[in-house]
Amino acid sequence: MNESAAPGRVGDVRRRNLSLVLDSIARTGDAKPSRAQLAAGTGLTKAAVSSLVADLVESGLVSEVGLYRDGERGRPGQGLELSARRGVVGMEINVDYLAVGLVDLGGNLRFHSTVESRNRGLAPDKVMERLGALTAEVKAAAAAENIAILGGGLAVPGLVDEQRNVVVSAPNLHWEREQLNPQSLLEGAPLGVRLSNEANSAALGELWYGAGQPDFLYVSGEVGVGGGVIIASELYTGPGGSAGELGHIVVHPEGPACSCGGSGCLETFAGQEAIFEAAGTPAGSLGERTHLLLGALAAEDPRATKAVHDAGRYLGIALASSARLMDIEAVVLGGHFALLADWLKPSLLSSLERYAPGLLDPSRLTVSGLEHSGTLLGAAGQVIRSVIESPFEFLLASKLA
Amino acid sequence: MNESAAPGRVGDVRRRNLSLVLDSIARTGDAKPSRAQLAAGTGLTKAAVSSLVADLVESGLVSEVGLYRDGERGRPGQGLELSARRGVVGMEINVDYLAVGLVDLGGNLRFHSTVESRNRGLAPDKVMERLGALTAEVKAAAAAENIAILGGGLAVPGLVDEQRNVVVSAPNLHWEREQLNPQSLLEGAPLGVRLSNEANSAALGELWYGAGQPDFLYVSGEVGVGGGVIIASELYTGPGGSAGELGHIVVHPEGPACSCGGSGCLETFAGQEAIFEAAGTPAGSLGERTHLLLGALAAEDPRATKAVHDAGRYLGIALASSARLMDIEAVVLGGHFALLADWLKPSLLSSLERYAPGLLDPSRLTVSGLEHSGTLLGAAGQVIRSVIESPFEFLLASKLA
DNA sequence: TCCAATTAGTTTTCAATCTGAACTATATGG
DNA sequence: CCATATAGTTCAGATTGAAAACTAATTGGA
Known part of the structure; x- marks a missing residue:
């Protein structure tokens, strides 16, 4: 018998709808939708949306941001947004520079720093050390603004094996089959650090934020x-x-x-x-x-x-x-x-x-x-999108903690 | 508020699992799995598989084919297979010939006929008329073998608009923006006739049956x-x-x-x-x-x-x-x-x-x-796959009838 | 012959989850 | 101050698969 996809369980419905609601909030962006608007937009009932939003708020992914009014009659809604107190670090290693940025869940670049660095031919360890110094700046900025760092994305100009954290080939850095340890840049971040290709990240940055x-x-x-x-x-x-x-x-x-x-x-x-x-x-x-x-x-x-x-x-x-x-x-x-x-x-x-x-x-x-920030936004955005696409796993983890 | 994907309902779980079970039966092919084997293969419980299979058998998509034995102890299982009494017609218009075939749900080419026909520059109406004569042969063969025709797939050597049944451009036939009426070839077939591109159908034929x-x-x-x-x-x-x-x-x-x-x-x-x-x-x-x-x-x-x-x-x-x-x-x-x-x-x-x-x-x-039958198999296979991927809709329709 | 062992498949109970309707909460405006 | 309108919550009902207990059918050995 061939291996098949996983069977559908009753609980999958909630996984999907959590993502649906979170994605709706993300896409509505600055409009800060109420539960009722989300119900209308997603096709779910108000009851279901209330229950889903309760879980998302409890996990810290979504915040209520005061009453929503637009001059009409009736009870005002509670505006909802992706939490501005949760962020993801975008990082980029390129041939002539290193860059880092802090992106909140709403996609706002809250901090940004670039340094020139001639990385061509430099050993990965050395480059990662320099990058570590730069991420320290991001951590300080996040602490100052009271933003919890959930994870990070690291873009490099080469072909990567995302699962194994290996740069398979980055000819312009003279790197071949280099094992990296990106997690070490953000110890303790619950979602870890995701390695990605620079052009792909820039394309995604353009898609989501450009x-x-x-x-x-x-x-x-x-x-x-x-x-x-x-x-x-x-x-x-x-x-x-x-x-x-x-x-x-x-x-x-x-x-x-x-x-x-x-x-x-x-x-x-x-x-x-x-x-x-x-x-x-x-x-x-x-x-x-x-x-x-x-x-x-x-x-x-x-x-x-x-x-x-x-x-x-x-x-x-x-x-x-x-x-x-x-x-x-x-x-x-x-x-x-x-x-x-x-x-x-x-x-x-x-x-x-x-x-x-x-x-x-x-x-x-x-x-x-977007110029150079496109790559940073895309690298961080991949981690943000992974939360938006499967919030259930994140809720589980945050419930345990 | 942006339009979003449809919300997950409890009933979606069954849609998915019906497809999962049907796909498992299709992929197991000649081995004719029992309910217990399907349960093991899909990860569903025996109870769930029994209930799902009952629906599939009732609709006629799946048949029980006698007891399954392999010399071991215990109660023998009922072998299951995609019904050999349901079929889809594959049809092909090419520059120098017309071809039709009858493919049962299990992917077996049960009947096959090709005629030379210089279609280049010929009006679509004329070509469809010739094709109609050929499909009459298929209908007769299906009736003789007691196979119900569920639908058909028609492949043409050009770019098609599947939704509108339009051949957008088939330069080698000298066709440009030709509206076809493929449904007329198989009046009464519940799944209709799907127009497709010849190269794409051949690729799919190779994938599924090659x-x-x-x-x-x-x-x-x-x-x-x-x-x-x-x-x-x-x-x-x-x-x-x-x-x-x-x-x-x-x-x-x-x-x-x-x-x-x-x-x-x-x-x-x-x-x-x-x-x-x-x-x-x-x-x-x-x-x-x-x-x-x-x-x-x-x-x-x-x-x-x-x-x-x-x-x-x-x-x-x-x-x-x-x-x-x-x-x-x-x-x-x-x-x-x-x-x-x-x-x-x-x-x-x-x-x-x-x-x-x-x-x-x-x-x-x-x-x-596969030679020339690849295109026929692929054209018909697309309709068969659409049933395997969403059997729920098919069950609904067959319950009404 | 008959019963223990084994495997297939069904029935029953339970939990998760959404819908729908009724309900409560909070605002506006005459 | 109350009619109206909108937001959000509560609760019964339906659907569905999991888990476990059950029935069914077969083999092989006592």
Whole structure:
């Protein structure tokens, strides 16, 4: 007999409805709904909502925030919101910097700190030590604002094994199969720390806290070219968890060799390194080179202009193929593609028009507005969403404690 | 307040468990499980399984098939199976032929008939009329075997709007926005007739009735190059329902114009027409040209060999990009790629190794064994699966009748 | 032949959970 | 100050699966 899914129990109904109510509160956001409004919005009876909300309030996930009035007759409702006294820490390790932030359950970035750190080639232990110093700042800020830290999310620029806390491969950090211990950054946080991929987290940040649309491809141009695929408001990770590798789509059969072992990959035409080299930007720190490149573009330097133009053309080819294959109708540019968007977009759009006419409406090619905090918000948001999607487990744990 | 998902009701538990039990019976297949075995397999109690099975038997979906013995002590169990007296009709409209089949709930193809029909450019009404004549044969066969027809699935080589029964675009039939009335083919069938895409149906047929694996990309080389993406044992259709368009991945930036309006698409290198032309196969019917091409390959004709070799090379590029983007680790070749597999595979594999080394294990590039019946099985299977996934609705309907 | 052992399946009691209706609580406005 | 309106709670009733006790059917050995 094949293994099957778990059987439905009567108690599952409550699990689902707890999540439904919590999600309703989260999505209503600033409007701070009453129990009666939740009943109307979810289709549950007032009786059921009252009982569910009682559990959520008792666990501390939801707070009552005074009476709700809108000038009409009748008894006023009690406004409800996700507790502003519970937070999750977002953390990011990138090639040239470390960043941390504190996000409350409502998705507000309550504290934020970034430090430059040349992490390329540095041992994971060393990087984690530096990150630990930064998280100490977050803990202090949380204590000062009386926010309990429930857990954390740590984003890294590479392929991760979330279950085992292993960075399988982060070529731009020169990390291969590195075992991390992210829990150590937040001892005692009940939900622990979840490791995630930087491009995926940025895509989720964009989904939940940025220009949310249910379906889009997020393109992350950091040192590598990464991508995050959002379908029906969920991250598509593929069977093995590494979907969205836009940087290694083949855009020219006779293209140069790529660090991945293949050849003709998008990254060899549109990665940061490739653009800097084609533009003739001298070696230096990322910040310096970016500054120089933007300056050259502003001065209409022909070499820099052509470099970015070509990158846009090949990015257009990769997006045309991706959009056809995955049926994607919207694209959000992040990372250095966001910085270069003004110079990149014309050739990108004309390339899309040449290789997949009519497929992608130009108005649906947008630039991320979250900048670097998108990754932090997404990394923390994954933990927040996991609570919203299964609050029952959280209630159990908080009842025991 | 945002619209939310439907609230959980106590009755949902039974919906889910009915499906769980039915699915368990379906997956156990020829082993014909007893109630006690189902209880062990699903995690439900014997009492619950008995009650659920009683409903399923009453509705006619499940039959008891005598006592189950395996030489051990104790009371023998009643074997259960999906009823062999209920069936679904699979139907296929393709460029050069029409096909119908009768599939019982257990997935057995009980009757099968194909006729040549040059449908390219023919009006949908005319084609549906011919198909109607063919379905009459199926109805007669079903009556003779005392099988009640529950519904049907109709696969066409194009993009469909399943909800509205519209063929949005089937370039190889020269159909654009054609409204069909598939229900008319099976008047009175309680589940109606579901319209679907041919490549997607073939992929699902492969999943359910062929070399089932939970994750793979099915490549359908009919007149166009189509694809079906199976992730976690489900068809991935994308937000708009048209994912898997492998034929229009850009494999060469300077490639020729494609019928889709783009250029450099895989279809211009590896579509049937492109291969026939490159191989120098003279014009004629599909059957004749295929026969000639296979003959030329067997005779090691250099032009034919090179044509197929090149097609394999570009197919490899498309698969490398797809595998990277969607994290796919297995590929099943169908349609004319299955026929050409012996000559295609070498260049395809070396191309994969060049553009995405190590990504796809050569042993996971396989050829479909279902041949043309895969599409029929998949088209019918979608209706069968819809019953297995929500039997509650079916029970309700059969109780009213 | 007959009974202990074993396995299949049913019946009964109980707890969880939602619905629906009746009820209480708290506001507005004439 | 009371009619009206809206928010929220309480309680009986229905559905459902779990758990345990029960009945049914078969084998094998005394």
